[in-house]
Amino acid sequence: MTTVGPKLSIDGLIAELKTLGNISEAEPPVVTRVVFGEADLRARAYVKQLCADAGLAVSEDAIGNTFALWEGTDPELAPIGTGSHIDAIPNAGLYDGCVGVLGGLEAIRTLKQLGFTPRRSIELVIFTAEEPTRFGIGCLGSRMMANALTPEKARNLRDKQGRTLDELRAWAGFEGSLESVAMPLGRFGGFVELHIEQGPTLEREGVDIGLVTHIAAPASLRITVDGEGGHAGATLMPGRKDALTAAAELILALEAAAKATGAIDTVATTGVCDVFPGAVNSIPSRVRLETDIRDIDGARRDRVIDSLKAACIDVESRRGVTITLEQVNADPPATCDAAILAALEDSAKAAGKSYRKMVSRAYHDSLFAARIAPGAMLFIPCRGGVSHRPDEYASPEWIGAGVQILARTLAHLAS
Amino acid sequence: MTTVGPKLSIDGLIAELKTLGNISEAEPPVVTRVVFGEADLRARAYVKQLCADAGLAVSEDAIGNTFALWEGTDPELAPIGTGSHIDAIPNAGLYDGCVGVLGGLEAIRTLKQLGFTPRRSIELVIFTAEEPTRFGIGCLGSRMMANALTPEKARNLRDKQGRTLDELRAWAGFEGSLESVAMPLGRFGGFVELHIEQGPTLEREGVDIGLVTHIAAPASLRITVDGEGGHAGATLMPGRKDALTAAAELILALEAAAKATGAIDTVATTGVCDVFPGAVNSIPSRVRLETDIRDIDGARRDRVIDSLKAACIDVESRRGVTITLEQVNADPPATCDAAILAALEDSAKAAGKSYRKMVSRAYHDSLFAARIAPGAMLFIPCRGGVSHRPDEYASPEWIGAGVQILARTLAHLAS
Numbered sequence: 001m002t003t004v005g006p007k008l009s010i011d012g013l014i015a016e017l018k019t020l021g022n023i024s025e026a027e028p029p030v031v032t033r034v035v036f037g038e039a040d041l042r043a044r045a046y047v048k049q050l051c052a053d054a055g056l057a058v059s060e061d062a063i064g065n066t067f068a069l070w071e072g073t074d075p076e077l078a079p080i081g082t083g084s085h086i087d088a089i090p091n092a093g094l095y096d097g098c099v100g101v102l103g104g105l106e107a108i109r110t111l112k113q114l115g116f117t118p119r120r121s122i123e124l125v126i127f128t129a130e131e132p133t134r135f136g137i138g139c140l141g142s143r144m145m146a147n148a149l150t151p152e153k154a155r156n157l158r159d160k161q162g163r164t165l166d167e168l169r170a171w172a173g174f175e176g177s178l179e180s181v182a183m184p185l186g187r188f189g190g191f192v193e194l195h196i197e198q199g200p201t202l203e204r205e206g207v208d209i210g211l212v213t214h215i216a217a218p219a220s221l222r223i224t225v226d227g228e229g230g231h232a233g234a235t236l237m238p239g240r241k242d243a244l245t246a247a248a249e250l251i252l253a254l255e256a257a258a259k260a261t262g263a264i265d266t267v268a269t270t271g272v273c274d275v276f277p278g279a280v281n282s283i284p285s286r287v288r289l290e291t292d293i294r295d296i297d298g299a300r301r302d303r304v305i306d307s308l309k310a311a312c313i314d315v316e317s318r319r320g321v322t323i324t325l326e327q328v329n330a331d332p333p334a335t336c337d338a339a340i341l342a343a344l345e346d347s348a349k350a351a352g353k354s355y356r357k358m359v360s361r362a363y364h365d366s367l368f369a370a371r372i373a374p375g376a377m378l379f380i381p382c383r384g385g386v387s388h389r390p391d392e393y394a395s396p397e398w399i400g401a402g403v404q405i406l407a408r409t410l411a412h413l414a415s
Numbered sequence: 416m417t418t419v420g421p422k423l424s425i426d427g428l429i430a431e432l433k434t435l436g437n438i439s440e441a442e443p444p445v446v447t448r449v450v451f452g453e454a455d456l457r458a459r460a461y462v463k464q465l466c467a468d469a470g471l472a473v474s475e476d477a478i479g480n481t482f483a484l485w486e487g488t489d490p491e492l493a494p495i496g497t498g499s500h501i502d503a504i505p506n507a508g509l510y511d512g513c514v515g516v517l518g519g520l521e522a523i524r525t526l527k528q529l530g531f532t533p534r535r536s537i538e539l540v541i542f543t544a545e546e547p548t549r550f551g552i553g554c555l556g557s558r559m560m561a562n563a564l565t566p567e568k569a570r571n572l573r574d575k576q577g578r579t580l581d582e583l584r585a586w587a588g589f590e591g592s593l594e595s596v597a598m599p600l601g602r603f604g605g606f607v608e609l610h611i612e613q614g615p616t617l618e619r620e621g622v623d624i625g626l627v628t629h630i631a632a633p634a635s636l637r638i639t640v641d642g643e644g645g646h647a648g649a650t651l652m653p654g655r656k657d658a659l660t661a662a663a664e665l666i667l668a669l670e671a672a673a674k675a676t677g678a679i680d681t682v683a684t685t686g687v688c689d690v691f692p693g694a695v696n697s698i699p700s701r702v703r704l705e706t707d708i709r710d711i712d713g714a715r716r717d718r719v720i721d722s723l724k725a726a727c728i729d730v731e732s733r734r735g736v737t738i739t740l741e742q743v744n745a746d747p748p749a750t751c752d753a754a755i756l757a758a759l760e761d762s763a764k765a766a767g768k769s770y771r772k773m774v775s776r777a778y779h780d781s782l783f784a785a786r787i788a789p790g791a792m793l794f795i796p797c798r799g800g801v802s803h804r805p806d807e808y809a810s811p812e813w814i815g816a817g818v819q820i821l822a823r824t825l826a827h828l829a830s
Binding site: 133229234238284360386388 | 504505506546547548551553612613614631633635644645646647648649650651652653657659660662663664666667670673674679681682683684685686687688690691692693694695696697698699700702705706707709776777778800801802803804
C-alpha cells in the first residue's frame with residue numbers, strides 16, 4: 001500500500017472542492033447551500049456526476065441521502081461506508097463536510113487506480129442536511145437513517161416559511177416513503193468519516209491527523225418569548241413587556257451557565273435571534289431564539305440546560321412575558337470503534353504521518369452512523385481552527401494526508 | 416358651524432379606513448405598508464382617487480409627498496394644511512396616520528357639503544414614509560419638506576437590501592429632483608394634524624380630544640457589533656468574540672439607562688436585532704441593532720444616549736468586539752402654535768367636546784411641519800393605548816369627534 005501516496009490526485013481534488021464551493025446561494029467565495037435549495041440541488045447533481053464518472057453506482061433514498069457503491073467481490077458482506085455532507089450553513093466555507101465527500105471519492109478513485117480489488121463493497125454516502133439551518137435539527141439524513149428521528153416526528157418539521165419536510169423533499173424530487181430511510185444495525189461493516197477539525201488543536205500542535213475517540217453530545221433548544229408589542233414612543237417603561245430585553249437576559253444567562261461549569265469542554269451558543277415585528281419604533285412582541293449546548297459529558301451539558309430553564313422561569317416572573325422552551329434534540333455522545341481506530345492508527349503509521357487521539361466537539365453524521373455500524377472519524381487540521389466562515393481553510397497537504405490515510409483504512413477494512 | 420356634527424358621514428369614513436387597511440402586504444386585518452412597496456403604491460392610488468372624487472386638485476412631489484388642494488377665494492394666501500401618513504410598520508393596524516389622512520379628507524368634504532367657502536385654500540397632505548421601516552429614519556417626507564434632511568444625505572439612504580432612495584422612488588414613479596422637495600417657511604398658513612393618541616391617557620380619563628402642546632424629541636441610533644464567528648461546537652468559550660452576547664448587554668444597558676432617569680417621559684427601545692449569519696450552530700459574527708430613545712426633555716434624552724455610548728465602550732473592551740454607533744437622527748422637540756391651539760380649544764368648546772392639553776410622546780410629521788408653518792395636533796383616544804399592532808382601535812364616536820373639531824378648526828383658520 002506504499003504507493004497510495006504518489007497516486008493521489010490532490011490538484012484535481014482541490015479543483016473539485018472549488019467547483020463545489022462555487023455552487024452557492026451567496027456570491028463565491030461565500031458558500032451557502034441550504035438543504036433542498038437550488039444550490040443544494042445543483043451541488044448534488046455535480047457530486048453524483050463525479051461518482052458516476054468514477055464508475056460508482058449511484059442511488060438515493062426518500063430523504064435524499066445519496067449512495068455511490070463500488071461493489072466488492074463478496075457483495076453479500078456489509079459494505080464499508082465513508083462520506084459526509086455537502087450542505088452548508090449561511091456564510092460558510094469550502095471544506096466542512098465537502099472534504100469528507102470529495103476526499104472519500106478521491107480515496108476510492110485512488111484505490112481503483114492502484115488496481116485494488118475490495119472484498120467488501122465500499123460505499124460513499126452523502127448525507128442530507130447535516131446542518132440544522134432549514135429545519136432546526138442537525139444530521140437530518142443520518143439521524144433518520146439511524147432511526148433516531150421517527151418518520152412521524154420528521155413529518156412535523158417545518159422551515160421558517162412553514163413549509164414541511166414532505167413538501168420540500170417532494171419539490172427537490174425525493175418522493176419515496178420516509179419509513180424506508182431507516183437502516184438496520186449492521187447495514188455497514190464499518191463507517192469512517194474524514195472531516196476538518198473545526199478547532200485549532202492539530203494545526204497548533206503540528207499534527208497531521210486526529211483520531212476521534214468520542215463525539216461530543218449536542219443539545220439544541222428553541223426558545224420563544226412572547227411579550228407585548230406597542231409604540232416605542234408612547235408605551236412607558238413601567239408598563240412594558242418587551243420580548244427582546246427578556247430574550248437578552250436569556251442569551252446572557254446561557255453564556256454564564258456554560259462558563260460556570262468551569263470545564264473547557266462546555267460550550268453554549270445562541271445563534272438565532274428573530275425579532276417580531278422588527279421595526280425600530282415598535283416594542284418587540286415576540287422573539288425566537290435557537291440555542292446550541294454541547295459537552296463531552298452529557299450530564300454536565302444537561303446541568304447547563306437546567307440553568308437555562310431556571311433563567312426562563314425567573315425572567316418570566318420578573319418581566320411578565322411568556323416563555324416556551326422546546327428541546328429540539330439532546331443526543332447522547334458517541335464512542336468510536338476501537339478496531340477502526342486501530343486501523344486508522346496503523347494507516348497513519350504506515351504512511352509516516354503524525355497523529356493524536358482527540359475528542360470531536362462538533363456535531364457529525366458519524367454520531368448517528370455509529371448507531372448502525374462500528375464507526376470512527378479522522379480529522380485534518382484547519383487554519384486557525386476557523387470553520388463555518390468563508391475563510392475556512394485546509395491546505396492541499398493536510399487534505400492529501402487525510403485522503404491517504406482514509407484510502408489505506410478503507411482498503412484495510414474492505415479486504 | 417353647529418351643523419358640522421350632523422353632516423359628518425362617519426360610516427363612510429370608517430368604511431374607507433377599512434378599505435385602506437385591506438391594502439396590505441400582510442393578511443388583513445394585519446396592516447403592513449412599507450413605503451414604495453406594492454401595497455403603499457396601491458394605497459396611494461386609492462387615497463388619490465378619493466381626493467379627486469371630492470373635487471380636490473392632486474399633485475405629488477419628488478419624494479411622493481401628495482397634496483390635494485381645495486382652492487380658496489384668495490389663492491395668493493398660504494393654504495391651511497392638514498394631513499398625516501398612510502405608510503404602516505410591519506404588523507400594524509388601521510388608524511395610525513390613516514385617521515389624519517382620511518379624517519382630514521372627510522373634514523374637507525363636510526365643509527364642502529355645508530357650502531362653506533374658504534378664503535385661504537385648504538390642502539390635504541399625505542406625507543411619504545413617516546415610519547422608519549425602510550430607511551431607518553422617521554418622517555422622511557415631512558423631514559425633507561422642512562429641509563431637515565438635505566438631498567445629499569437623503570441620497571445616501573439605503574434599505575436593508577442596499578437599494579437607494581433614488582432607485583426606490585424611481586421605481587415607485589417619483590422622478591423629480593430631490594432639491595425640489597424643500598419648502599420655504601410660510602408655505603402653509605397653519606398646519607393641523609389629527610392622530611390617534613397611541614397612549615392610554617384620553618381613554619382612561621374619558622376625554623374626547625387631546626390638544627398637543629409639545630411633541631417629544633426622538634433620537635434613533637444604529638449599532639453594529641462586529642465579533643468573530645465560528646463553529647458553535649468547536650470554538651471554546653474563553654476564545655469567543657460573540658457579537659450577540661455583546662449586543663444583549665447593550666440591549667439591557669439601554670433599558671436600564673432609560674429607567675435610571677426616574678422620569679416617566681423617558682423611553683428607550685431596541686426594536687431591531689439582526690443576527691449574522693443567523694444559524695443555530697454558528698457563533699454570531701455581526702449583530703445590527705436599531706434603537707429609539709425619546710423624551711420631552713432633550714437634554715435628559717441625550718444623557719440616555721451618553722449612557723448607551725459608555726456601555727458600548729465598556730462592552731467593546733471587555734469582550735474584544737468592535738462596536739460602531741451611528742446616530743441616525745436626534746431631533747429637537749417641537750412646541751405647537753398657541754393660536755392654532757386656541758382655535759382647536761374654541762372648536763372643542765363649541766362642539767361640546769371635552770378636551771385636555773397633553774404632550775405627544777410619539778413621533779409625527781407635525782414635528783417637521785412645525786418648522787415651516789405654525790402647527791398643532793389634536794389627538795383622539797385609542798383603546799388601551801395600543802398602537803403599532805393589528806388590534807389598534809379607535810371607535811367611530813372618537814373619530815367622529817376628532818373630524819368634527821378638525822373641520823371647525825380648518826374652517827376657522829381658512830376664513
